[in-house]
Amino acid sequence: MEILVCVKRVPDTAENEFELNSAGNDLDRDDLVYSVNEWDNYAVEEAIQIVDNAGGSVTVITVGDDESEEVLRREMAMGANNGVLLSDDAFDGSDGKGIAAILKAQIEKGKYDLILTGAQADEGAGQVGGMLAAMLDYPYASLVNKIEIVDDTTIKVGREIEGGNQEMNEIQLPCVLSIQTGINEPRYVGIRGIRKVASVDIPVNGAGDLGIDAATVGAAGAKTKRVDYFVPDLGDGAEMLEGSTDEIIEKLIERLKAKGGL
Amino acid sequence: MTQVFAYIPFKNGSAEDVALEYPEAVKKIDPAASLTAVVTGSGADLDAVAQDLTNTYKEVIKISHADLAYPNAELVRKALQDVLPKDAIVLVPHDTFGMDLAPGLSVKMDAAYAADIVDFEGIDGTSLKLIRQELGGAVYTHVTADISSGAVITIRPGSFAPTEAGSAGGKVTDKSGEVKELPAKRKFLEIVEAEVGDVDITKSDVLVSIGRGIEEQENIEIAQELAEAMGAVVSCSRPIVDAKWLEKSRQVGTSGQTVKPKVYMAMGISGSFQHLGGVKGNPFIVAVNKNPKAPIFQVADVGIVEDILEFMPELTEAIKSQ
Numbered sequence: 133m134e135i136l137v138c139v140k141r142v143p144d145t146a147e148n149e150f151e152l153n154s155a156g157n158d159l160d161r162d163d164l165v166y167s168v169n170e171w172d173n174y175a176v177e178e179a180i181q182i183v184d185n186a187g188g189s190v191t192v193i194t195v196g197d198d199e200s201e202e203v204l205r206r207e208m209a210m211g212a213n214n215g216v217l218l219s220d221d222a223f224d225g226s227d228g229k230g231i232a233a234i235l236k237a238q239i240e241k242g243k244y245d246l247i248l249t250g251a252q253a254d255e256g257a258g259q260v261g262g263m264l265a266a267m268l269d270y271p272y273a274s275l276v277n278k279i280e281i282v283d284d285t286t287i288k289v290g291r292e293i294e295g296g297n298q299e300m301n302e303i304q305l306p307c308v309l310s311i312q313t314g315i316n317e318p319r320y321v322g323i324r325g326i327r328k329v330a331s332v333d334i335p336v337n338g339a340g341d342l343g344i345d346a347a348t349v350g351a352a353g354a355k356t357k358r359v360d361y362f363v364p365d366l367g368d369g370a371e372m373l374e375g376s377t378d379e380i381i382e383k384l385i386e387r388l389k390a391k392g393g394l
Numbered sequence: 395m396t397q398v399f400a401y402i403p404f405k406n407g408s409a410e411d412v413a414l415e416y417p418e419a420v421k422k423i424d425p426a427a428s429l430t431a432v433v434t435g436s437g438a439d440l441d442a443v444a445q446d447l448t449n450t451y452k453e454v455i456k457i458s459h460a461d462l463a464y465p466n467a468e469l470v471r472k473a474l475q476d477v478l479p480k481d482a483i484v485l486v487p488h489d490t491f492g493m494d495l496a497p498g499l500s501v502k503m504d505a506a507y508a509a510d511i512v513d514f515e516g517i518d519g520t521s522l523k524l525i526r527q528e529l530g531g532a533v534y535t536h537v538t539a540d541i542s543s544g545a546v547i548t549i550r551p552g553s554f555a556p557t558e559a560g561s562a563g564g565k566v567t568d569k570s571g572e573v574k575e576l577p578a579k580r581k582f583l584e585i586v587e588a589e590v591g592d593v594d595i596t597k598s599d600v601l602v603s604i605g606r607g608i609e610e611q612e613n614i615e616i617a618q619e620l621a622e623a624m625g626a627v628v629s630c631s632r633p634i635v636d637a638k639w640l641e642k643s644r645q646v647g648t649s650g651q652t653v654k655p656k657v658y659m660a661m662g663i664s665g666s667f668q669h670l671g672g673v674k675g676n677p678f679i680v681a682v683n684k685n686p687k688a689p690i691f692q693v694a695d696v697g698i699v700e701d702i703l704e705f706m707p708e709l710t711e712a713i714k715s716q
């Protein structure tokens with residue numbers, strides 16, 4: 133089974149307190165901590181496990197700048213066999229379709245049975261997998277939390293739906309699946325693992341290499357554009373309890389008693 | 395004129411809540427827009443829903459096909475592609491079905507795509523301005539979508555005030571005949587129901603709910619001790635279940651349980667909409683989080699900026715010594 137996984141380098145929501153820049157139109161990116169999109173680690177783990185059982189190889193690709201190479205290396209330290217960075221100034225400002233079109237161009241250079249993405253990334257849109265599938269004319273299933281290989285042409289997938297119920301589908305290969313967290317337990321990657329792949333060559337492909345017309349991707353080709361970031365004034369929000377921990381606890385217990393919490 | 399088509403999902407013969415939320419969303423897109431409800435399915439269920447929708451919508455399009463009895467997104471996409479005009483604005487809920495359907499539909503319709511929209515700021519020429527969140531709700535963004543060749547937009551359920559199902563006296567148009575061949579590369583098999591756990595968190599009036607802020611499996615004991623002192627039950631956010639630290643039946647959220655406690659203690663939970671989607675009945679929410687900017691503080695009644703690993707044991711002691 134030849135598997136390709138699309139991954140993304142994102143600001144780590146667990147490690148950052150997000151602030152706007154002084155102009156108020158973008159994040160203050162100076163001290164942001166980045167990591168691999170949470171969902172993508174599950175996708176790569178799943179790909180590695182399938183290949184361990186059924187043979188084949190795992191390729192990871194990402195659209196990004198030079199710094200995105202580190203997430204490819206991390207996924208290769210997990211066990212992905214190849215990595216390709218798709219990078220070009222012309223890709224800046226791409227919307228979901230732009231990203232999907234770039235990924236598609238790389239995917240068409242190879243031959244893959246299974247293409248995986250994370251269910252969503254930092255923007256919370258969950259769009260690239262479904263777009264990619266439609267562009268490739270492959271069948272698609274989102275929020276996949278179970279994959280069962282039936283034979284060379286067919287797999288069974290479980291989709292996680294509302295309430296944690298699972299929708300089972302039979303789907304024909306090649307296909308695109310977006311992977312939901314919890315499908316497996318992604319392996320831990322240590323410093324030693326990263327060191328092992330530190331000098332592996334990661335090819336970089338730009339618009340020219342991919343045969344992409346620069347006007348169709350990037351900001352030029354985007355129908356959907358982010359204008360700014362903002363933090364809305366949502367009224368008062370929570371009553372913030374302040375003071376020493378003892379004082380806070382005293383106030384909290386008072387309120388809990390009043391509300392039936394104690 | 396702006397033409398909006400709202401896809402209405404339904405279960406057991408009744409439309410989902412979002413059916414009443416679309417009209418308000420459309421007013422914010424363009425008060426002069428035409429709005430048509432679209433339902434796909436088969437049999438008596440479909441007919442009943444379509445008829446019901448005429449109370450809220452003047453125009454209802456019904457697409458009936460035996461293969462659409464279960465809403466397999468791949469098939470629904472093809473049906474919509476065959477029936478809807480190319481430059482339409484199509485609204486879909488941002489839920490597990492919408493996420494399955496909408497991105498591909500936007501490609502096939504060659505339309506702009508905008509996901510998980512929480513508000514609209516109207517149309518200027520061919521540019522529709524929308525509001526959404528990023529980074530798990532930590533920041534908001536304005537987005538523009540060029541709608542000159544249509545748009546597919548998923549809206550966050552619960553973001554728009556529901557209209558009262560009135561007496562629109564609408565009519566149902568059957569467009570089943572316009573559907574060409576449906577794809578067969580993905581076949582729905584069955585629904586496997588979520589496992590029932592040994593604790594039913596939906597029955598508890600007080601929940602001590604832990605999130606990724608608990609940091610390590612061993613620390614769950616700290617929450618259990620607090621819950622015991624409060625006569626509460628421990629529930630959690632999704633990452634705790636993904637890590638297999640607690641069983642799935644303890645997960646609160648759209649892909650877990652819907653709870654209606656009196657008091658909800660959110661400990662080290664950021665407050666994503668998928669998590670909060672499972673917290674109903676307007677409980678008294680206490681949020682403890684070490685990040686003063688955590689989105690949970692926007693919805694909590696009481697907020698405390700502390701490290702839960704230090705705060706919870708102290709609170710437990712204080713409660714015990716009362």
Ligand SMILES: Cc1cc2nc3c(=O)[nH]c(=O)nc-3n(C[C@H](O)[C@H](O)[C@H](O)COP(=O)(O)OP(=O)(O)OC[C@H]3O[C@@H](n4cnc5c(N)ncnc54)[C@H](O)[C@@H]3O)c2cc1C
Nearest residue numbers: 605606607631632647648649650662664669684685701702
């Ligand atoms: C289709 C879909 C369905 C989903 N369904 C659900 C669902 O049903 N339920 C659900 O919960 N999620 C669900 N999610 C996931 C959801 O989007 C979030 O990723 C998840 O809710 C985040 O959980 P969290 O708040 O525990 O973690 P995080 O977002 O990582 O937040 C952890 C918080 O803990 C704080 N913190 C860290 N350490 C400490 C400390 N020592 N003391 C105090 N505070 C601390 C941090 O400041 C942060 O605010 C779903 C996602 C998708 C795509």
